[in-house]
Amino acid sequence: MKATYLTEQSIAEFISRALAEDVGDGDHSSLASIPNEAQNQARLLVKGEGILAGVELAGYIFKQVDTDLQVEVLLQDGAVVKYGDVALTVKGKAQSILTAERLVLNCMQRMSGIATYTHYLNSLIAGTKAKLLDTRKTTPNFRMMEKWAVLIGGGVNHRFGLFDMIILKDNHVDYAGGIREAIEATHRYLKAKGKDLRIEVETRNLEEVKEALETGGIARIMLDNMSPVLMREAVALIDGRFETEASGGITEATIADVAKCGVDFISVGALTHSIKSMDLSLKAY
Template identity: 60%
Template sequence: MDLHEFIRLALAEDIGDGDHTSLSTIPADATKRARLLVKEAGILAGVDVALAVFAQVDPALQVDVLMQDGATIKPGDIVLTVSGNARNILTAERLVLNCMQRMSGIATHTRQLVDLLEGTRAQLLDTRKTTPNFRICEKMATKIGGAVNHRFGLYDMILIKDNHVDFAGGIEAAINKSVAYLAETGRKLRIEIETRNRAEVEEVLRVGQSDATRVDIVLLDNFAPDGIRDMVRLINGRFITEASGGIDETNLRAYAETGVDFISSGALTHHVKSLDLSLKAY
């Protein structure tokens, strides 16, 4: 889904057969101005989405952007002003705020975690633990906050998780079947495989290094920091390494100091409080 399609569906969900409050109370030719106000400190995200929403609702609306995505914001800041048809401003208002508030909350939390990685080689990854049909905005927000976007969906990478391994009949079978599938379909996708213990990592090292069965990334799931450090040494640069599972702001730095390449966190998108913003006439 692209941003235009997301906005179209979101507006259809909200408007239905008409914004009857605005239609009944605001003259059709009324023009007004409003400004988007910050009510809580954090990192701004969603300005580009807001511009797309206003343009899709009414291309004639005039929007003056005063602060850009990624800016540090505080209460009282004005992000943008919008002027034009009053009904159309009101129609766009809630979708703009819903997107920007949640995106700014995600970007704020992401930036806090990214700051904890400073001085290490580790980079923060987002995941597919997103709100259905809102992933495009949530992925934008994590990137604005300083994280790296992992795969967007099931179609742009092969990520062999624990259930895939178990259903396929083990590490070697899962890797071989994935490689065969890519060859048969002519696709060029990276292969990442989840490992749960040293034995599985050793099996990936045995199976996944040849040109014919090349694995790109080893996901080290639910290892303690000392275990991650040991596995990073064992892998010794032969694969990209990613740590996940039970990692939050209390232990993120310890994981980053193991030498792992990436740390993934679903909490970037599913354990987040929206930032308080409002759109007010003036």
């Protein structure tokens, strides 16, 4: 595990909530049609191409459904896969395999889609110093797994939520009365609360960049929806004094040009909100 949010407890709690949603008071299809003592096996088949993700999570799901299930992992998270590959096999009580099936597939299909797209966008900025970031544009109650998939695909996690980093976005700045006012109010708040959080401020033009530089007391300046020409000017103006992050409507068609502007980070909401899931299936054999 590579991130603080990925703990045995957090994963177990996620699986419990997901199983409660799906299974309720029982998997009656399996309980009704399959003998309780039946033992069987299944393999997880890849029916697409890309980067596999969610294998480790699948192991946790199978074990939480039934500790006696035996999982053999054939392809690890991060593996490059193609149609026909077998990611893992599972053996044990047939009812348990069927109960876990949909949750395993739902998680792995979406996670693999995210990892695949992350890997692809990373390939477009190879050779630059820019690192690819995810955002909070995630599926409610599934953020942990989506951010995990970004890591597997070679991306970098931005803040996990509203609690572990401060980002003063355009609405914060406008409501506070300006860049300086927002930053200074934030420092007063952090001091009063005894908190030590990194601060990032979003800027929309060179005037706001200059105001952020003059105010200081921040870790990163976000350059939002700026053209490559304007972004280069902003990066030159900042001149390494603070980290820089490009954000806002960045696509696979524009990300390479953005990276060439010299920013440290590029955040892309589409990593988690606009991906195509990888086709996977669990088949008896």
